[in-house]
Structure formats: structure tokens, C-alpha cells
Amino acid sequence: MNDVIVIGAGPAGLSAAITCARQGLQVLLIDEYMKPGGRLLGQLYEEPDGTWWNGIKESARLHQQAIDLGVHVQLNTPVHNLERDEDQWTIYTEQRIYSTNHLLLATGAAESPVPVPGWTLPGVMSVGAAQVMTNVHRVKPGNRGVIVGINALSAVIASELKLAKIDVAALTLPKLNQLTTDAAQPKKVMNNLLHVAHMAPSALLRTGSKLMKSDLMKQLGINFYPKSGFKMWGIPIQLRKSVVEIYGDKQVEGVKLAAVRPDGEIIPGTEESISCDFVCIAGGLYPLTELAAVAGCPFYLIDELGGYVPLHNNQMETALDGLYVAGNITGIESAKIAIDQGTVAGLTIAANHGVNGLEEATEQAIHSVEQTRDGVPFQFDPDVRRGKQIMKEKWEEYQVNKTKTPVD
Structure with a gap:
């Protein structure tokens, strides 16, 4: 014994x-x-x-x-x-x-999974799997990726992928549904993201995050959030866009994004595509x-x-x-x-x-x-x-x- x-x-x-x-x-x-x-x-x-x-x-x-x-x-x-x-x-x-x-x-x-149409394609993985591949096994998960889910974990791992010279095309929201709830609502996601903004290399972002304390400032920030997103570590943070589909023939070839309202609802007719060869899903822990x-x-x-x-x-x-x-x-x-x-x-x-x-x-x-x-x-x-x-x-x-x- x-x-x-x-x-x-x-x-x-x-x-x-x-x-x-x-x-x-x-x-x-x-x-x-x-x-x-x-x-x-x-x-x-x-x-x-x-x-x-x-x-x-x-x-x-x-x-x-x-x-x-x-x-x-x-x-x-x-x-x-x-x-x-x-x-x-x-x-x-x-x-x-x-x-x-x-x-x-x-x-x-x-890790908590977040279902996204097309998530069974080869090249879709959890954000933690991409972290282990990159930092532990020294294997790139791909050359250009999109991270679905904006939270403290995905933001930090995105910075680690950039250190490995992997192109992260965007951090973006999942589509709003019964499972994603808070993770798909821009205001709630912003509140979470503000807690890692001090780690961003941009002095502008660090200073700006200190101003976003009140609910009014957060709401204004969401309403006037730029369509192209702000960048942290050179990565666009898309708080007003969500992934509606991951597409590809036999493997990931890209994602379809759509603009969202402040409450997370999709704005019809705003769909666009981003090419990538891997997708990370970040549903939290x-x-x-x-x-x-x-x-x-x-x-x-x-x-x-x-x-x-x-x-x-x-x-x-x-x-x-x-x-x-x-x-x-x-x-x-x-x-x-x-x-x-x-x-x-x-x-x-x-x-x-x-x-x-x-x-x-x-x-x-x-x-x-x-x-x-x-x-x-x-x-x-x-x-x-x-x-x-x-x-x-x-x-x-x-x-x-x-x-x-x-x-x-």
C-alpha cells in the first residue's frame, strides 16, 4: 500500500x-x-x-x-x-x-466542443490540440488558420501560434445558437477579452482596454466596432463576425463568415469567405x-x-x-x-x-x-x-x- x-x-x-x-x-x-x-x-x-x-x-x-x-x-x-x-x-x-x-x-x-457546420472535416481541431502540436511536438497544424471562439485561452494560444510563424487569419465568434449562447454575444465576449488585453503588444489596445470599464463604454465599443476588427499580435479580432460554416472538399479550405448584430444575431446578406487550411475551435475549458x-x-x-x-x-x-x-x-x-x-x-x-x-x-x-x-x-x-x-x-x-x- x-x-x-x-x-x-x-x-x-x-x-x-x-x-x-x-x-x-x-x-x-x-x-x-x-x-x-x-x-x-x-x-x-x-x-x-x-x-x-x-x-x-x-x-x-x-x-x-x-x-x-x-x-x-x-x-x-x-x-x-x-x-x-x-x-x-x-x-x-x-x-x-x-x-x-x-x-x-x-x-x-x-475542452468544451462547439459544433460548427463542417467541423468533421480533416483540419478542424480544438485550440488546445493546436497548442500541443505547435509547442510540444513542434509540428505546425497548418499554414493559415482561423480560430472560432474568442476567450482568454484562444487569445493566448493565438499569440503562441504567431510565435511559431503560423498565419492566424482571424479570431472570430461562433454562430449564435442554444449551445454557444454567451460565446456568440459580442458584448459578453468583449468583457472576457478585456482581461487579456493588457498582454497585447499594442500600447493603443492596452490603453483602450482600461477605458472600457462601464457598460455604456462597452456598448459603444460594440456598436462602433470596426468591420475589419482590431488586431492583437497582428491577428484580427472579429467581435462582429461569426463563422457560419467550415467548408472544403476532402479537408478544410476555408470558412464562411457573416456579420452579427450586438446581440449576436446574424445579419442576412453579409456572408464572406476566408481561405485557410485549418480551423481551431475554442469552446473554453x-x-x-x-x-x-x-x-x-x-x-x-x-x-x-x-x-x-x-x-x-x-x-x-x-x-x-x-x-x-x-x-x-x-x-x-x-x-x-x-x-x-x-x-x-x-x-x-x-x-x-x-x-x-x-x-x-x-x-x-x-x-x-x-x-x-x-x-x-x-x-x-x-x-x-x-x-x-x-x-x-x-x-x-x-x-x-x-x-x-x-x-x-
């Missing part, structure tokens, strides 16, 4: 494994991918202070720390079931069965929570955190004894926050395992999560703090209800 098992070798899982190992615990780290690092592997961007965040280097650094501390890293190992018997968790993989009293789920996030559901965790739908999130406290404990969560499974945020959450989870696990004197270090680690949240270049949802407050209230409510004595 292992002292600790961590499922997910992304930034949160690696950080937690390192923290546990430093406290003398025997740690098994499991991941289904062939390399450790998770979504951290694909990240490469310039920060506001001019330094570069290189996900491959950060992954290698964390992995080496884990190995040096004696963490057993088991890659290419999907987990397909969890069971709890008294105080023990049993983890089922294709290779073998593992057991532990302390199990951390750091399973990360997955959601917490990857299947294993937490199998374990029997209670969940809450918190839109500010990306979707359904397992109930947990700020020490990364869930409502189930011996089960912990960290990283994007707790809400969509940056890799830096995931690393800090992994540290909190590792210290909590070590304390629950019987290691003494960790109270102050745990409090400092929880405070570090808040500081990192304040300092990250962008948030996937600008209201993430509200989401965290909702989770805190849900946890407190759960604790109160758990201690109530049934009335005879």
Missing part, C-alpha cells in the same frame, strides 16, 4: 507529490499520458514583466524534483475505476490495482471530474469555476475521508495556481497522515494561492473569486448540515 496516490501528473499533481515526498511519504503518481506536465506542456507566453513562461521547462523541473525525492511516476496508465472500503481507496488501472488511505485527484480540465463522480463526491454547478466542481475546502479536502482535489478539477485557473494548490494538498495530506507541525506551513501555502491568484496575467473567468466564495459557502453549509442531529 502507498502512503499517497496522486492521479494526474500535471502542475497540481506534480507539486502535491513533491510536497508529500518532502514530508517523508511514499508517493505514487499516475497519469494516462506519455509525459508528465499535463496542460502545462503546451504553455509558452510572455508575461507582463517581460519574462517568459515555458511550460515544457516547468514540467521538466517539477518532474525532476519528484524523481529526486523518490516519487514513483507511472505514466501511460489510465485509471478506470475507484472504490472505497472503510478507510482505504482502491484504484483500478489496466496494469494493476493500487491502494492507499490518501488519494488526490488532480485530473485537470478538458471545464473541470475533468469523472473520477470524483465515480468516487461519490458531492458536486455543485458553479459557472465562474467552469462547470460542476466537487465540494472541497481551502485545504483541498473533499467531503469524503481520504480524498483530496487540486488544480483545474477545483475550477479553471492558471498552472501557477494549480502548483500552489498542489502544495496545499500535499501539506494537508501529510498532516492527515500523521506528520506534525505543518499548521503554519499550510496556512502560508493557502495564502500563497490567494497571492498567486492576484498576480496571474489573466483569469479564464473574471469572476473566479466569486466562484471560490460560493464554494466556501457550500462547504460551510455542508459542515453545518452534517453535524445536525435528526429530529425524532
Whole structure:
């Protein structure tokens, strides 16, 4: 039996494994991918202070720390079931069965698909797939692409594609329907995009974004948004156009765009075509929570955190004894926050395992999560703090209800 098992070798899982190992615990780290690092592997961007965040280097650094501390890293190992018997968790993989009293789920996030007519053509992919191809495998997804979906994730990945000398013809909206809703409405998309405008190389855009604070200014900005769009990193940001079709014979050859009203409705007769050889669909991210559901965790739908999130406290404990969560499974945020959450989870696990004197270090680690949240270049949802407050209230409510004595 292992002292600790961590499922997910992304930034949160690696950080937690390192923290546990430093406290003398025997740690098994499991991941289904062939390399450790998770979504951290694909990240490469310039920060506001001019330094570069290189996900491959950060992954290698964390992995080496884990190995040096004696963490057993088991890659290419999907987990397909969890069971709890008294105080023990049993983890089922294709290779073998593992057991532990302390199990951390750091399973990360997955991309939300956005259906677009023609999206089954070869050359259509998620924006995350294009990021991995470019930054991890050093393979261009194509020579000229269009990104469907304007959000913090797609804007940053578009800048990364430009660094690889890939022509990004436009970032544009998906067509408004029951599934796209907010993602197809220019005003709501602008509000999201303003949170990454400070990363744009244009001083004009950075200054202009600071002026777009009030609803009135945002509405004026949408009403008078230029038909050709503004450019970030030399890429047209088309807030008043949406993709109505991806076309091609045997592969992607282009997209059809149409102008939209401020509410996202298509303006008839405004269709035009843009040639390209690949299309990225950016529907955003959601917490990857299947294993937490199998374990029997209670969940809450918190839109500010990306979707359904397992109930947990700020020490990364869930409502189930011996089960912990960290990283994007707790809400969509940056890799830096995931690393800090992994540290909190590792210290909590070590304390629950019987290691003494960790109270102050745990409090400092929880405070570090808040500081990192304040300092990250962008948030996937600008209201993430509200989401965290909702989770805190849900946890407190759960604790109160758990201690109530049934009335005879």
C-alpha cells in the first residue's frame, strides 16, 4: 500500500507529490499520458514583466524534483475505476490495482466542443490540440488558420501560434445558437477579452482596454466596432463576425463568415469567405471530474469555476475521508495556481497522515494561492473569486448540515 496516490501528473499533481515526498511519504503518481506536465506542456507566453513562461521547462523541473525525492511516476496508465472500503481507496488501472488511505485527484480540465457546420472535416481541431502540436511536438497544424471562439485561452494560444510563424487569419465568434449562447454575444465576449488585453503588444489596445470599464463604454465599443476588427499580435479580432460554416472538399479550405448584430444575431446578406487550411475551435475549458463522480463526491454547478466542481475546502479536502482535489478539477485557473494548490494538498495530506507541525506551513501555502491568484496575467473567468466564495459557502453549509442531529 502507498502512503499517497496522486492521479494526474500535471502542475497540481506534480507539486502535491513533491510536497508529500518532502514530508517523508511514499508517493505514487499516475497519469494516462506519455509525459508528465499535463496542460502545462503546451504553455509558452510572455508575461507582463517581460519574462517568459515555458511550460515544457516547468514540467521538466517539477518532474525532476519528484524523481529526486523518490516519487514513483507511472505514466501511460489510465485509471478506470475507484472504490472505497472503510478507510482505504482502491484504484483500478489496466496494469494493476493500487491502494492507499490518501488519494488526490488532480485530473485537470478538458475542452468544451462547439459544433460548427463542417467541423468533421480533416483540419478542424480544438485550440488546445493546436497548442500541443505547435509547442510540444513542434509540428505546425497548418499554414493559415482561423480560430472560432474568442476567450482568454484562444487569445493566448493565438499569440503562441504567431510565435511559431503560423498565419492566424482571424479570431472570430461562433454562430449564435442554444449551445454557444454567451460565446456568440459580442458584448459578453468583449468583457472576457478585456482581461487579456493588457498582454497585447499594442500600447493603443492596452490603453483602450482600461477605458472600457462601464457598460455604456462597452456598448459603444460594440456598436462602433470596426468591420475589419482590431488586431492583437497582428491577428484580427472579429467581435462582429461569426463563422457560419467550415467548408472544403476532402479537408478544410476555408470558412464562411457573416456579420452579427450586438446581440449576436446574424445579419442576412453579409456572408464572406476566408481561405485557410485549418480551423481551431475554442469552446473554453471545464473541470475533468469523472473520477470524483465515480468516487461519490458531492458536486455543485458553479459557472465562474467552469462547470460542476466537487465540494472541497481551502485545504483541498473533499467531503469524503481520504480524498483530496487540486488544480483545474477545483475550477479553471492558471498552472501557477494549480502548483500552489498542489502544495496545499500535499501539506494537508501529510498532516492527515500523521506528520506534525505543518499548521503554519499550510496556512502560508493557502495564502500563497490567494497571492498567486492576484498576480496571474489573466483569469479564464473574471469572476473566479466569486466562484471560490460560493464554494466556501457550500462547504460551510455542508459542515453545518452534517453535524445536525435528526429530529425524532
